Structures are given as C-alpha cells and as structure tokens.
Amino acid sequence: MSEGPQPGEVWDYPYLWARQADHGETEGRKPRPCAVAVLVRLQSGQTAILFLAITSQRPASDRRAVEVPETERRRAGLSTDQPLWIILDEHNADRLETSFNLHPEARIGAFSPRYFTQIKQAFLTAMKQRHSRSVRRDDQ
Template identity: 30%
Template sequence: MNYSYLWEYEYKDGRDEGVKDRPVAVVLVTQSDDGFDQVHVVPMTTRPPTRGQQAVEVPQAVRRQLGLSGERSWVIVTEWNRFTWPGYDIRPVRGREPSISHGFLPSGLFRQIRDALIAAAIGRPVDRDL
C-alpha cells in the first residue's frame, strides 16, 4: 500500500502527517471496540536501518514485482502506524492511479517480516487516529 507514513521521530517532533508518501506493508488488521477495522502498517525505505532499527531486506525480485525502485529496500520492523480503515493518509501509487496497492508480499517474505516483528517485541504504534 502507498501511505503517508509518520515516523516515530516525526510524531515526537509534533508532526501529525508524514513528510513523504512511501510503500508500507500491512502486517495486521484488528477490530476496535466500536467495530472498525484497525490497520497496522510498517514502512519500507531505501535507507539502510540505523542503530536501534531492525529491518528485513526486500529481495530484488520482490521489489521488481511490486514496482519499487531498483535500489535496495528494507521493511523496518521496530515501529509501525495504526489507523482506522480507510485512512486519510492512503495515497494512490504513482502511475497506477487510482490504485493504492503495490501488490502482495510473497508469503515467505511476509512470514519473515512477521517473525522479525515478534522478535523485536516493540511497544506502541504511532496511532494516526488521535
């Protein structure tokens, strides 16, 4: 999915919207007490993970399949955003308008991301609905 991801440091700096639209991976959908779907997404980036960040590299074949840049890319698993579906920060994929989706992650890569998220045992997401 293409999304205006709000990094945790941006949130702590007082921003309420991400600086850049980027691909994200939907890793979990839950339901709120009032019955709305809550989507949990992790960011994809071409910047290598920094100290304190954990990430899973996206293989070149998957980047090509999703229509991403040829640059190396990572899914950061040490932070995420949560929002009520459909969120106001969802963006069309350039060149595929009106689609918001880059496509599906292969099941093996999704399991690798899921396992890395669980291993990272991170705390609270940046809640975009507040």
Template identity: 30%
Template sequence: MAFPVPEPGLVISYAHLWHRERGEKKTEGVKDRPCVIVLKIERQNEMVVVTVSPITHRQPSSETPALELPQSVKRHLGYDSEKSWIVLDEINQFAWPGFDLRPIRGRNGRIDYSYLPPKLFERVAAGIRDVWRRSRGKSVRRD
C-alpha cells in the same frame, strides 16, 4: 477512489509518520512511501483498524531491526530497483481507509502495489512479534 480490501501482506502507498516525527510534534508524514499491512482488526460497528510497517530506501542502523526487500519482490510489486528495507520496530495504526493513503504515480489512482510473498510476510510478522515481545517497538496512532 476505490480502495482495496486491507489484508495483511498488502503493500500500500501511505504517508507514514515516524515515531521521531511525532516526538517533534508533526502530524503528517514527510514522505509518501510503501508500507506493508501487518495486522487488520475488525471492530464492532464495522470499523477496520490496520497496522502498517514502513519500507525505506535508507539503510537502517545496526540497532534497527529490518528486513531487506529482495529485488525479485520489488519487481513483483512494481517498485523501484533501489535497495529497500522493511522496518520492523516502527508501526502506524489507523482506521481504514484513512486520510493518509496516497495514490501511486502512474497507477491510475491505485494506492496498492501488491502482496508480499507469503514466506517473506511470515518473516516480517515474526520479526515484528519479536520486537514487540522485547518491548522495542514504536507505535504511532493516526486517527
């Protein structure tokens, strides 16, 4: 399987492991879901580490920082029409390409949907920075 070059803003299919699931001693995400690459770090020895934020259909509680994904963006991504949110206080980090990337059904083995529009990605990145600045973020390392 050929993997795309990981870049911030790219939406991928990934078995995201929620922080609460890690607390329950789970090592695998229960559901494959779209996630947004929010950070890419190129380390020495050519290793690339990416940070992703999950996209969920479940409406977040009022305490959970999230951005609703506009329907126009969902159409652009080729994703379903149900309401969805990008969760800003949960991230996974892993070495690219990693074992938890998943092929998207009906897309000939592809794991990427497309990119978020730049203005929406800027809002996502700003929201995540704000969450982490206030020490409210939850991170799960997946290597």
C-alpha cells in the same frame, strides 16, 4: 473507507516517522511504500491497520529491520535499482474505515505469502518484546 489493504500488500501511505511525531508533526511528509502488517478487528467493529515503512536508507545498526530481496521488490512493484528495508521497530496505526490517508489507487503490489509470513513473524516478535513503537494516525 470500508474496504482496503490486506496483510502482505504494499501501499503508498503518508507514513509518519516516530521521530517526526516526537517533534509534534501529525502528518507524514510524503507518501512512501508501506507494508500492511496486520489488520485487527476492534470491539467497536472497526478495523485497525498497522503499516510498516519501506525505506531505501540503510537502517542504523540499532534498528530492527529486514532487507527486501530483489525478487520480492519486483513482486511487490517496488524499485529494483536499490536495496530496500522494512522497518520493524516502529509502525503507524490507522483505522481502515475512517482513515483520511488511504486511497484505493494507492495499492502498489504485494509480497509473496512465504516472504510476508517471515516479515509478520519478525514484526510480531518485535511487538511482543516491546521493540516496536506505535504511531497512532487514527486521531483517537
């Protein structure tokens, strides 16, 4: 896949939780809404894509997460019947061009640029402070 997700978009993606990876799992159990956090051009010319899971389960108090306001849930094509959170303390890293997990029809919607800027800043801060664990999905 050579074209695809852009930062701020929400895609169905088979997210692999860090706890599942720790137990030897290599595939996400089901597609779930995920926010595209960052695209990074690699020296190889390929693009790394970082996904943040969106969950309806209230995160434990020791987790880094941001609640998604109802207006942003609606804007991104997500459920408005229940609270949702974007998890910041872990993420999946995949390769855009070679991913077996990305499908063009999996795009759900997008957050507003203003809201996404807040999410991106919080995520980058967590990464700088080494509070966001990467789960590699690119088989590299």
